[in-house]
Amino acid sequence: MLENIRLAFQGIWSHKMRSVLTMLGIIIGIAAIIAISSTITGTNEKIKSQLVGSGKNTMEVQLYEGGYPYTIYDSSMIPNGIPVVSDSTLSSIKDLKEVESVTAYCSRYLSESINYGSVTISDLYMYGVDDNYFETCGYVIRTGRDFLQEDYDQFRKVLILDEDAGRTLFNEENPLGQVLEIRGVPFTVVGIAAEAQKYQPEIESVEDYNIYYENSTNGLMFIPKASWPILFNYDEPENVVVKAVSTDDMTRAGKKTADILNKTITDTKSEITYAAADLQGQVKSLQEMQNTTNIQLIWIAGISLLVGGIGVMNIMLVSVTERTSEIGLKKALGARRGTILAQFLTEAAVLTSLGGVLGVFAGIGAAQVIHRILGIAVGISIPATVIAVVMSTAIGLLFGLLPSVKASDMDPIEALRRE
Amino acid sequence: MILRLDHIYKDYVQGRLVVPALIDVSLHVEEGEYVAIMGPSGSGKSTLMNIVGCLDRATSGTYELAGKNVTGLSDKELAALRLNNLGFVFQNFQLLPRQSALENVCLPLIYAGVRRKERVGRAKEALERVGLGDRISFNPTQLSGGQKQRVAIARAMVNRPKILLADEPTGALDSKSSAQLMDLFSELNSEGVTILMITHAPDIAERAQRIVDIFDGRISERGRNAE
Numbered sequence: 209m210l211e212n213i214r215l216a217f218q219g220i221w222s223h224k225m226r227s228v229l230t231m232l233g234i235i236i237g238i239a240a241i242i243a244i245s246s247t248i249t250g251t252n253e254k255i256k257s258q259l260v261g262s263g264k265n266t267m268e269v270q271l272y273e274g275g276y277p278y279t280i281y282d283s284s285m286i287p288n289g290i291p292v293v294s295d296s297t298l299s300s301i302k303d304l305k306e307v308e309s310v311t312a313y314c315s316r317y318l319s320e321s322i323n324y325g326s327v328t329i330s331d332l333y334m335y336g337v338d339d340n341y342f343e344t345c346g347y348v349i350r351t352g353r354d355f356l357q358e359d360y361d362q363f364r365k366v367l368i369l370d371e372d373a374g375r376t377l378f379n380e381e382n383p384l385g386q387v388l389e390i391r392g393v394p395f396t397v398v399g400i401a402a403e404a405q406k407y408q409p410e411i412e413s414v415e416d417y418n419i420y421y422e423n424s425t426n427g428l429m430f431i432p433k434a435s436w437p438i439l440f441n442y443d444e445p446e447n448v449v450v451k452a453v454s455t456d457d458m459t460r461a462g463k464k465t466a467d468i469l470n471k472t473i474t475d476t477k478s479e480i481t482y483a484a485a486d487l488q489g490q491v492k493s494l495q496e497m498q499n500t501t502n503i504q505l506i507w508i509a510g511i512s513l514l515v516g517g518i519g520v521m522n523i524m525l526v527s528v529t530e531r532t533s534e535i536g537l538k539k540a541l542g543a544r545r546g547t548i549l550a551q552f553l554t555e556a557a558v559l560t561s562l563g564g565v566l567g568v569f570a571g572i573g574a575a576q577v578i579h580r581i582l583g584i585a586v587g588i589s590i591p592a593t594v595i596a597v598v599m600s601t602a603i604g605l606l607f608g609l610l611p612s613v614k615a616s617d618m619d620p621i622e623a624l625r626r627e
Numbered sequence: 628m629i630l631r632l633d634h635i636y637k638d639y640v641q642g643r644l645v646v647p648a649l650i651d652v653s654l655h656v657e658e659g660e661y662v663a664i665m666g667p668s669g670s671g672k673s674t675l676m677n678i679v680g681c682l683d684r685a686t687s688g689t690y691e692l693a694g695k696n697v698t699g700l701s702d703k704e705l706a707a708l709r710l711n712n713l714g715f716v717f718q719n720f721q722l723l724p725r726q727s728a729l730e731n732v733c734l735p736l737i738y739a740g741v742r743r744k745e746r747v748g749r750a751k752e753a754l755e756r757v758g759l760g761d762r763i764s765f766n767p768t769q770l771s772g773g774q775k776q777r778v779a780i781a782r783a784m785v786n787r788p789k790i791l792l793a794d795e796p797t798g799a800l801d802s803k804s805s806a807q808l809m810d811l812f813s814e815l816n817s818e819g820v821t822i823l824m825i826t827h828a829p830d831i832a833e834r835a836q837r838i839v840d841i842f843d844g845r846i847s848e849r850g851r852n853a854e
Contacts, residue, residue, distance in 0.1 A: 211737055222725050480842055537721040540682060541782070542710025542738045620682045624717070 233516020233561030242571025250585035289475025336436035352399030374426025536623025556608020564600025714783030773804030
C-alpha cells in the first residue's frame with residue numbers, strides 16, 4: 209500500500225503538467241466549497257456573536273404575556289400572584305450547573321421625564337437592582353461608585369445612571385453628587401455605569417433593526433432595589449438575568465431559570481409567566497436562512513467536482529492505455545488482478561486527494577480575497593476542510609474505478625505484445 | 628519432471644475463422660535442463676511460451692508445472708504460480724523506464740510480500756550476481772542494451788524461480804552483449820535453473836543442451852547437443 213502511494217507520487221511528479229491539469233477540476237471544486245463554507249462559518253459566527261454572545265452570555269428571563277414581554281408602566285399593571293423573587297429562589301437558580309451568576313431586578317418604563325437645569329430627558333427605564341446586577345449584566349462603574357451595603361440597608365436614595373442618560377443630562381459637568389428629582393423624590397447621583405464591552409450591532413436590514421432597537425431608550429437609571437418602594441409604593445414582580453457558564457448553555461440556563469420562577473407563581477391561571485428570550489432560536493433561524501442559499505451554492509460547486517472527477521477518469525483511461533505494457537509486464541511477474549487494481553485506484557485517489565489539499569489552500573485564499581473585497585466575514589471550518597479532502601479522495605476512488613478495472617482486466621499477452 | 632506438456636492444442640478464433648496456433652504439442656523438460664525453441668516468426672513459438680508461462684490457456688491438452696496441473700487454475704492461482712516458479716526475460720527488456728534498476732528488480736518481491744529491507748537486500752544481491760552491483764540506482768535509460776537485459780535477468784531471478792523463460796533475449800543486443808548474456812545463462816543453468824529460451828539465431832540455440840524446432844504449430848526434437 210505504502211509502496212503504491214510512493215509510486216503514485218512518483219507518477220504524478222513525472223507528469224507534472226498533466227497531473228496539474230487533471231487535478232484542476234478537483235482543485236476548483238474543492239476551493240469553491242471551502243470558500244463558500246468559510247463565508248458560511250464566518251457569517252454564522254458573526255450573527256451568533258452579535259445577537260447572543262458579545263461574550264457576556266447573559267440571558268433575560270422576564271415576564272411574558274402571550275408571547276410579548278410584559279412591561280409595567282404603572283401600579284395598576286402589577287399582576288397578581290407573582291411574588292417577589294426570594295433569596296431561596298435565587299439561590300436555587302444559582303445552583304444550576306449552567307448558571308454562573310444570577311440577579312433579580314424590578315424595572316419600569318418611566319413615564320415621567322427628568323429635569324436637570326434646562327435639560328429634560330424622557331423615555332427612561334428605571335431599574336431596582338441588587339448587588340449582583342452590574343456584574344452579571346456586564347456593567348462596570350465608569351465614574352463614582354457602586355451601591356454599597358449601607359445603601360441597601362438604609363434605603364438610601366442614591367442613583368446610578370448609564371452613560372447615555374449621564375451624557376444627556378450633565379454633558380461635561382461632573383454628575384457625581386448631583387441631585388435629580390424622580391417622581392418628586394430627590395435622588396443623589398453616585399456613579400455612572402457602562403457596559404464593559406460596548407456592543408455595537410451592525411444594522412444591515414430592517415430585521416436587524418427590529419431585533420436590536422425594539423426597546424430603544426434614551427437611558428437607564430439604577431437605584432438599590434431596597435429603595436424601589438419609595439418611588440413606586442409596592443413590591444413588584446421581578447425579572448431575572450442569568451449569566452450562563454458558556455454560550456452553548458444559554459438556552460438551557462434560561463429555560464431552567466424560567467421553570468424555577470414559574471413554580472413560584474401562586475396564581476396557576478396567570479397568563480403572565482416567566483420565559484427566557486430565545487436569542488439562540490433567533491440566531492438559528494437567521495443562520496438557517498443564510499445557510500439555505502449557501503447550500504445551493506455548495507451543490508453547484510459539487511457539480512464542478514463531478515466534472516473534475518470525470519476529467520480524472522478520462523486521464524486515467526489514457527494513462528492505462530499508455531501503460532499497457534507495464535501492466536502486462538507486472539502481470540507476467542506475478543502481480544494479481546487485485547494488485548493492479550489497487551495500484552491504479554491508489555494513483556487516482558492520491559491524485560484527487562492532492563487536488564483536494566491544494567483546493568483547500570486555494571479555497572482559504574479565495575475566502576481571504578472575498579473577505580478583503582466584499583467585507584464578508586470568513587472563518588475556516590475544520591470539519592468542512594476534512595470533509596472536502598475526504599470527498600476528493602472518494603471522488604478519486606469512484607472515478608478511478610472504471611480505469612482501474614480496465615487495467616486489471618487486461619490480458620497480459622495482449623498487453624505485452626503491444627509496444 | 629518440471630514441465631510436462633501433453634497434446635497441447637491452441638486455437639485462435641478470428642471472426643468465423645479458427646486458426647490453429649499449436650497442434651498436438653508434447654514437450655517434457657526435466658529440472659535443470661537448458662532448452663532452446665527455434666522457429667520462424669508465426670510458427671507458434673510465442674504462443675507456446677505464453678502457455679508455458681501461464682499467461683495463456685491451452686484450448687486442449689494437459690500442462691503440468693512442477694508437478695501441478697495448470698489446466699483449470701484460476702487467474703489468481705496462475706499469478707501465484709508465475710510469481711513463485713517462473714522468471715521472464717523479454718526481447719525488449721520490459722523495464723519500467725522511470726524506476727531505478729533496483730526498483731525494477733524489487734517488483735516481484737513486492738508482489739511476493741517481502742518486507743522492504745529484505746527486498747532491497749535481495750535485489751542488490753541479484754544485481755551483483757549479474758555484474759551490475761555498481762549500477763543499482765541507474766534508470767534504464769542510463770543503461771546499455773546488454774545492461775538492461777541483465778537487469779531484466781536479475782528481476783527474473785530475484786524471487787528464485789525454478790524456471791527461466793526467455794523470449795528472444797538477445798534479439799535487441801549486439802553480438803558482444805549477446806555472448807555475455809549467453810555466458811550468464813549457462814552459469815545460471817549450471818547452478819540448477821531450468822531455462823527455456825526462444826530464439827531464431829542458430830548460434831544462440833547452440834548454447835542450449837536441447838533444441839526443439841517448431842514449425843506451423845508442430846514441434847520436432849532435434850536431439851541433444853554434445854556437451
